Amino acid sequence: MEKKDYQILLYYCYAKIEDAEEYREQHHLFCIENNIRGRIIISDEGLNGTVSGLKEDTEKYMAYIHSDPRFAKTEFKIDASDKHAFNKIHVRYKPEIVHSSLRHLDPNVRTGKHLEPEEFRKMMAQEDVVILDVRSNYEHELGHFKNALTLDIDNFRDFPEKVKELDHLKGKKVLTYCTGGIKCEKASAYLLEQGFEDVYQLHGGIIKYGKEAQGADFEGKCYVFDNRIAVDVNSVNPTVVSxxxxxxxxxxxxxxxxxxxxxxxxxxxxxxxxxxxxxxxxxxxxxxxxxxxxxxxxYQKESNGYNPYKGWKRETTKAVNS
Structure with missing residues (x-):
């Protein structure tokens, strides 16, 4: 078996960050100093990232996240790899950790009931259940759960408008899912706000489901936001749907x-x-x-880079672009 020295981490954490822009700089510097690559969003409402690195470096990175009390609950989905999944490191400050147009919702206050993969698998087979894919078109067209309801949206920020078409499902159990779980936190919270009463979400998303429930009844591949583009999920009854x-x-x-x-x-x-x-x-x-x-x-995007030291009162004047 080929030895894989790298790891790819997928994670998010909804947690209040009072000093989000300053923390972004600290976080970026840690990544540079520990050879971490990837895409990370820092927001007033939390963290969202996919990163890669050598196993010892990603272990340091996870310890760094967990050492901060604000992010101690962060759960990482980990894949072994034979190389980096990214060419650079980008750590950006944005208003939301996933663009949803639902900034008023706090999943730490109210969100759908979390289902572990095996619970989700069993509930999918029940009557009066709707399996709702909250991802964008190009994602669910590549792969989705069997019998899932998919929405014609190009971006997650279009989700609230599409919910208006789902009023007839308010009497059913609604099981939401996405890639890693982050979109479901706000999607399920919004469904509850709109009067849906029995709302659930797949904890850890499709990626965790593939690891813990062997991906049963997930048809096709899962779109991921790194150089791999698509990953296998189903080791039980795989199909190609795209x-x-x-x-x-x-x-x-x-x-x-x-x-x-x-x-x-x-x-x-x-x-x-x-x-x-x-x-x-x-x-x-x-x-x-x-x-x-x-x-x-x-095709690797051209990056105009940015200086992680910007705004820092440091003795060094070294400019680092990434």
Whole structure:
């Protein structure tokens, strides 16, 4: 078996941070000094991140998070890897740890009942249950739970508007799920606010379900926000549910169109991708700005960087861009 020296961590924590912008700088410096890469959001309402690093470095990172009383309850979903899942480290301050347009809701005050993976698996089979996917189109089109209700949304911030179409489900048990659990915290809280009475959420999301319930009845792959793009979940009864954007044959190979002015994120099979040189259509293939296709369909974004020392009263004047 191949030895995997790296780990990928997925986590979030809703917790009040009074000094969020200052803490962002501290957090970023810790990541740089301990070789952590990834994307992290720091907000007044908490933390949200996916990071990667050598096992010893990610162990230090988890200890760093847990050593702060505000984040002691943080639960990490851990995947072994043979390399970093990111090329850089980005630690950003934002108003919310997931853009929801539901900033008035505090999941620490009220949210849906948490179900562990095995509990979720058993409840899915009950009558009067609705399995609600709260993720965006490109995520649930790649993979979703069997018989799940999916919403036609391009961003999670569109969720509240779509809930208006679900009034007829208020008498049922509503089981929400997402990738790692973070969107469900506010989605289930909002459903309760709108008069739904029996609302649940999959604790740890699809990722934890794959580890603890073998992903049973999850169809397709799970979209993730790192260089892997998609991961296997189901080791019991796996299927492919997504189809190639070009030829409509079954394919779970997610790519970005090589034409940067299009950049659509869709499944495209290897054969079509080769023929179109990574583009999603003949028109995009001929576009003068089309990027060279390297067989992956993944294009690293250009980063203008930022200085993690900005605002710090330090003796050093060294500028670090990442």
């Amino acid at each position: 189809r190639c954007h070009v030829c409509n044959e079954p394919s779970d190979r997610m790519v970005n169109c090589a034409n940067p002015t299009c950049n659509i994120h869709v499944p495209i099979c290897e054969s079509c991708a080769e023929e179109l040189e990574g583009a999603c259509s003949p028109e995009c293939k001929e576009h003068p700005e089309k990027r060279p296709y390297d067989g992956t369909g993944y």
